[in-house]
Amino acid sequence: MSQDYAHLQPSVRALAEESAEVRVRRIRADRWITYERADAALAAMEDLLTFPKRTRMPNLLVCGPTNNGKTMIVERFRRCHTPIAASITEEGAANVSVLKVQMPAAPDESRFFGAILDQLGSPYALSERVCRRQDAAIQMMRQTNLGLLIIDDVQNVLAGTRLQQRRLLNLLRWLGNELQIPLVAVGTAEALHAVQSDDQLANRFEPIGLPPWRNGKEYQQLLSTLEAVLPLRRPSQLARPALAQKILSAAEGILGEVVAIVTRAAVRAVTTETEYITAKLIDETGFISPSKRRRVAV
Amino acid sequence: MLRSEPTDATALRPASSPTRSPPLPLYVAPATEEALLSWLLRLATRLRVSLHTLASRSFGIEDLSDTQWWCRPHRWLLARISERTDVSVGRLRGMTFEGFEPVYRDDEASARFAGRRYDRTAPDRRAYRFAVCGQCLQGDASPYLRSAWLIGWMAVCPVHGTLLIERCTACGAGLRAAPFATASSFSPATCTRCAKSVLGNSDVVAHPAVVHLQAALLRGKHDGVLELEGLDRLTWREMIALADVLIGMVWTDLTLAEQDEIFRSYTSDTRNQRREVDRIYDCRHGSLHFLSWLTTGWPDSPGATVGRRMLIRWLIADRNRLCRHLRSAREDPWSAGPNNFESPIRERLRALAGCRLRLGCR
Numbered sequence: 001m002s003q004d005y006a007h008l009q010p011s012v013r014a015l016a017e018e019s020a021e022v023r024v025r026r027i028r029a030d031r032w033i034t035y036e037r038a039d040a041a042l043a044a045m046e047d048l049l050t051f052p053k054r055t056r057m058p059n060l061l062v063c064g065p066t067n068n069g070k071t072m073i074v075e076r077f078r079r080c081h082t083p084i085a086a087s088i089t090e091e092g093a094a095n096v097s098v099l100k101v102q103m104p105a106a107p108d109e110s111r112f113f114g115a116i117l118d119q120l121g122s123p124y125a126l127s128e129r130v131c132r133r134q135d136a137a138i139q140m141m142r143q144t145n146l147g148l149l150i151i152d153d154v155q156n157v158l159a160g161t162r163l164q165q166r167r168l169l170n171l172l173r174w175l176g177n178e179l180q181i182p183l184v185a186v187g188t189a190e191a192l193h194a195v196q197s198d199d200q201l202a203n204r205f206e207p208i209g210l211p212p213w214r215n216g217k218e219y220q221q222l223l224s225t226l227e228a229v230l231p232l233r234r235p236s237q238l239a240r241p242a243l244a245q246k247i248l249s250a251a252e253g254i255l256g257e258v259v260a261i262v263t264r265a266a267v268r269a270v271t272t273e274t275e276y277i278t279a280k281l282i283d284e285t286g287f288i289s290p291s292k293r294r295r296v297a298v
Numbered sequence: 299m300l301r302s303e304p305t306d307a308t309a310l311r312p313a314s315s316p317t318r319s320p321p322l323p324l325y326v327a328p329a330t331e332e333a334l335l336s337w338l339l340r341l342a343t344r345l346r347v348s349l350h351t352l353a354s355r356s357f358g359i360e361d362l363s364d365t366q367w368w369c370r371p372h373r374w375l376l377a378r379i380s381e382r383t384d385v386s387v388g389r390l391r392g393m394t395f396e397g398f399e400p401v402y403r404d405d406e407a408s409a410r411f412a413g414r415r416y417d418r419t420a421p422d423r424r425a426y427r428f429a430v431c432g433q434c435l436q437g438d439a440s441p442y443l444r445s446a447w448l449i450g451w452m453a454v455c456p457v458h459g460t461l462l463i464e465r466c467t468a469c470g471a472g473l474r475a476a477p478f479a480t481a482s483s484f485s486p487a488t489c490t491r492c493a494k495s496v497l498g499n500s501d502v503v504a505h506p507a508v509v510h511l512q513a514a515l516l517r518g519k520h521d522g523v524l525e526l527e528g529l530d531r532l533t534w535r536e537m538i539a540l541a542d543v544l545i546g547m548v549w550t551d552l553t554l555a556e557q558d559e560i561f562r563s564y565t566s567d568t569r570n571q572r573r574e575v576d577r578i579y580d581c582r583h584g585s586l587h588f589l590s591w592l593t594t595g596w597p598d599s600p601g602a603t604v605g606r607r608m609l610i611r612w613l614i615a616d617r618n619r620l621c622r623h624l625r626s627a628r629e630d631p632w633s634a635g636p637n638n639f640e641s642p643i644r645e646r647l648r649a650l651a652g653c654r655l656r657l658g659c660r
Contacts, residue, residue, distance in 0.1 A: 086325035087384035092344075094323040121320035121382070123347050123355035125481070136346060144323050 007235035008228055015231035020270050023231045027266045030072075033225050036218055038073050041208050045077050048182040049097065049148050056204070057176050059183040061154075063192045064210030067256030067290075070186050073210075074100055074150045083144070096120065097147040103156040103187075107168055113137040120144060141179055149175070154187035157194055169198050176204065212253025220244055226259065227277075230266045236277035238262065246279055250289050261287050322356060322382050329442045334393040335368045335426075336443035339475060339484035341383070349478040356382050365426060365478060369395045369406065393445060398519050399534045403542060403637065404624055405519075408472075409464070410450040411541055411589050413579035415623045416549040427474045429462035429582060430486050431455035432500020441487045449519065453582035454504040454512050461583050466491065467498040508583055511590040528596030529650065539643045540609075540650065544592045545585070546620040547608040560604055564591055567600045597652065609651040 005013040015026055041062055048058060062070050077098060084095035101119050104111035113133045117124045122140045124133055141149075157168045176183050185191060185205060196202045213219050223238040238244060251257035264285040265277040274281060288296070326341045342352040353359040357378050359367060371379070371394060373387070380387045395406070408427035409415060428448055434455060435441045446452055453462055465472055466489035476482040476490050489496050511526075518524030518534045525531050532540065548560060561575045568574075568591055577584025591601035592608070612618060621637035629635060639647070 083320070085321055085384055086323055087321070089325075092325040092327070094321070094325075096323070119320075120323045121356075122323050122345060123351050125347065125351045125355075139346070140323055 003233065005233065008231065012229055012231050016233050018231065023270050024267050027230055027263055027270070031229060032072065032076055033222060033229075035222055037210055038069065038076075041073050041210070042077055042080075044206075044208060045074075045148065045184055048184070049081070051182055053180040055177070055180070057180055057182045059176060059185065059205045061192060061195055061205040061207045062184060062186045062210065063189060063207055065212055065254055066188055067254050068210050068212065069255040070210055071152055074152060074184065074186050078150065081147075091143075093143045093145070094120075096144040098150065099141070099146055099148070100150040100152060102152045103154050103168075105156055105159065107157050107160045108164060109134065109167065109171060112168065112171070116141065116149075138178065141181075146179065146181055148182050148184060149179075150184040150186065152186045153191075154185040155190040155194060156187075158190055165194065166198075169194065169201055173198075173201055173204065213248065213251075213255060213258065214253065215241075215245055215248050219248065222255075222258070223247070223262070226262050230262070232266055232269055232275050232277070234276035236269075238277060243277075243279055246282065250282070250287055252290050254290060257290060261285070319356070319382060321384055325384065328385060328389060328393060329438070329440070331444045331446070332393055332442045333368075333445040333448050334371070334390065335448065335475075336484075336486070337393060338368060340440065340442060342481070343484045346481060348481040349475075351481065353478075362478070366406075370400075395445070395449075398449075399522050402535050403538050405534075405538045406448075406450050408450040409580065409582050409585065411545055411585040412581060413545070413549045413585065416546045416620075418623060426478075427464075427472050428486070429453070429464045430473060430496065431458055431460060432463055432487075432497040433458045433460060435487045436497060436500065441485060443486050446516070449516075451515065451582060451586065452512065453586045454509055456516075458501075459504055459509060460500065461502045461504050463496055463500060464582055466494065466496045468492050468494040468496075504583060505587055507590040507594065508586045511586055511593075526593055526596070528598075528602065529593060532646075535640075536643055536646050539639050540593070540647060541589055542620055543612045543647060544605045544608050545589060546623075547612050547618070550619040550622065551608075551611065551615065563600060563604060564588065567591065596650070606651055609647060613648060613651055 003016075005016045008016060015023060018026075041060075044060055048060060051058060062073065064070055078100045081098040083097070086092055086094040089095055099116070099119055101112075101115045104115055110130045110133055113130070113136070114124065116137045117133070117140060120137075120140050122136070124136055128136075151172070157165050160168065172183060172185070183205075185195065187194075192207060195205050213222075220239040223244055227236050227238045236243075238247065247258055247261050250261055261282060262277065264287060265282045268281050268285055269275055269277050272281075322341070322345065324341075324344050326337065326344055328337045338352065339349055342349045345352060347355075350362050353367075354362060357375060359375070367375075376387045376390045376394075379385070379390055404410070407415070408429075428443055429452065430443065430447060434444065434457060446456060447462060454460070455462055463473065469489060469492040471489055471491040473486070473496060474490055475484065482490075487495055487497055514524045514526055515537070518532070518537050522534050523531055524534070524537060526537075529540075548557060552560070561578075564578075565574060568587070574584060574587075578588040579585075592605035594601060596602040597606045612620070617632045618634075619631045621634045622631045624637040625635065
C-alpha cells in the first residue's frame with residue numbers, strides 16, 4: 001500500500017488501492033451503519049422476540065418518512081436472525097424466527113398470504129381460494145415455528161377500498177391472536193394513521209418514530225462513519241459544520257438521501273480523480289432534493 | 299465514530315440476488331432406492347400442494363404436459379431442485395433413470411409387454427400407473443416407491459422375489475398416483491379409488507422363469523446388452539424390438555383361432571391354468587412369463603418355435619400393426635410410420651429367425 005489511508009476504517013483501506021471501477025461498485029453497495037434510533041428499534045424488536053406467548057402479544061409500529069432507514073432496520077434485524085434450514089432440523093421443518101413480508105401494493109388477503117408463503121419459500125397454487133391459502137400460510141408459519149412477523153409498507157393497506165382496509169387491519173389483529181406472535185408493522189405516517197383508525201389495533205401497536213435527522217453530534221458521527229467506509233484516497237471531512245449542513249439541507253433530513261448524496265459525490269470523486277468530497281463536487285452531482293423532485297416541471 | 303457494518307468486509311458485498319428463492323420450509327429425506335417421483339410426491343404431500351404446483355412454482359418447470367420429466371431431468375433442473383431442497387445433485391441423480399438405457403419404443407411404460415398394450419392405440423393421456431411390493435411397503439416407516447418398480451415391465455420385487463402388486467385386491471383398480479394436478483396425499487399402499495390398503499396378496503412367489511427373464515432385462519436396461527439362452531447377445535433395442543414383434547404379432551396379427559392354438563400350447567407346455575392367458579393380457583408377471591416362454595430355448599423349444607413363427611410371419615407380412623401402441627389413434631394403424639424398426643435391428647431379427655432370404659422392409 002503506497003499510503004496508510006488513516007481516514008478509512010481498517011477493513012476498507014485495502015480497497016482504496018483498487019481500480020476506479022471496483023471502488024465505484026463498492027461505494028454503491030448497500031451498507032449498514034448503526035445509530036442510536038436504529039439501535040433502539042433493534043433492541044425493541046429483540047425484546048419482542050423473547051416475549052413469552054400470551055393471549056395478547058405486544059406489537060411495534062416503526063414509522064417515519066419514506067427513505068429514512070425503516071426498511072434497512074428491519075432488514076438488518078431479519079438478517080441477524082437467519083432461519084435454520086429444514087434439512088438440519090429434527091422435525092424436517094425450517095426454524096424461521098423472523099419473517100419479513102411486504103404488504104402487497106394491491107392489498108387483499110389472498111395476496112398478503114401469498115406474500116407470506118413466498119417469503120417462507122413455500123409453493124402455492126395461484127388459483128386457490130383465499131381460505132385455502134390462509135390455511136396454508138397459518139399452518140406453514142406454525143410448522144416453521146415463526147417467532148416474529150415484520151410487515152413492511154403497511155401504508156399500502158390504504159390503497160384498498162374502505163372494506164378492504166378494514167378487513168386487512170382486522171386480519172393483522174387476528175394474525176397476532178391466532179399465532180400468538182408479535183407483529184412489527186413498518187410504514188410512513190399514513191401507516192400510523194391507518195393503525196390508529198382502529199382502536200383495538202392502536203392499543204396493540206406501540207409506535208417507534210424515526211423522524212428526519214437534525215444537525216447534531218449523532219448526525220456528524222454518522223457522516224464520519226460514512227466517510228470512513230467509502231474507499232476514497234483522501235479525507236473529505238464530511239462532519240465539518242458547513243459541509244454537514246449542506247448535505248443535511250439537500251437531503252431534507254432524510255437518511256436515505258444523505259447516503260445518496262454522499263455516495264454520488266464519492267463516485268464523482270473517484271471518476272474525476274479528485275479523491276475526496278467537496279461542496280463543489282456535491283453540486284456537480286446534480287442532486288435534486290426530495291421536495292424539488294415532487295415539484296419538478298416536465 | 300459510529301459502529302458500522304463496513305468494518306466487516308462482508309457488509310461491503312452487494313445485497314444477494316433478490317431472485318434467489320429460499321429453500322423449501324419443509325424437508326423430506328429421500329429413502330433408500332426411492333424414485334424421484336415418489337420423493338417429490340411425498341414432498342408435495344408434506345407441503346400440501348400438488349406435484350404440478352411444486353414443480354412449477356418451486357422448480358420453475360413450465361411445461362407440465364410432459365408427465366415423465368422426473369425420469370431423466372436435465373442437470374440444470376436437478377441443480378434447481380437441489381438448491382430448493384438441500385438434497386445433493388448426486389443423490390437426486392441416483393433417484394432418476396439416468397443410469398438406465400434411454401427410452402426405446404416406450405419401453406418404460408406400465409405393463410409394457412402385456413397384451414393390452416398391443417391391441418390399443420397409445421393414449422394421449424394416461425394416469426401414471428405403478429406396481430408395489432407389499433412386503434417392502436409394510437416395512438417402510440413412510441411408504442415410498444422404489445425406482446426399479448417404476449420401470450413398466452418389472453413384475454417381481456428384486457428383494458423378496460414376490461409378485462409386485464399392480465391392482466387393488468379390494469376393488470381391482472390399477473395402482474396409480476392421483477392426478478399430478480391435484481393436491482392429494484400420496485400413499486402408495488392405499489388404493490386411490492376405494493381408499494383401502496393394497497397390501498393383500500403381498501407374498502405370492504414369482505415364477506423362476508420370470509425372475510430369470512426380469513434379471514436379464516434389468517441387466518440389459520442397465521448395461522445396454524443382455525444374454526438369453528439361445529439368443530446370445532442382444533442389445534437393449536434389439537431385445538425390445540424382438541419382444542414387440544413376438545408379442546405384438548400374437549395380439550395384432552393372428553385370428554382368434556390361431557391365438558387360441560398358441561395359448562393352448564402355452565398353457566399345456568407351462569402346465570399353467572387356462573386363466574393364465576388373461577394374465578398375459580393385462581398383468582406384468584403373466585406377460586413376462588409369456589415372453590419368457592416365447593424366447594427361452596430359442597429356437598427349438600415349443601415356445602421358441604412359436605416365437606420364431608411369429609418372427610417369420612412378421613418378416614414376410616406386407617403390413618402389420620405392431621407400431622400402433624406407440625402412436626395416437628389418428629394415425630394409420632397399418633403403417634409403421636416413424637416408429638418402424640431401424641435397418642440394423644431388422645437385420646438382427648431376420649438373423650434370429652434364421653431367414654437367409656432378403657425380405658422387404660416392413
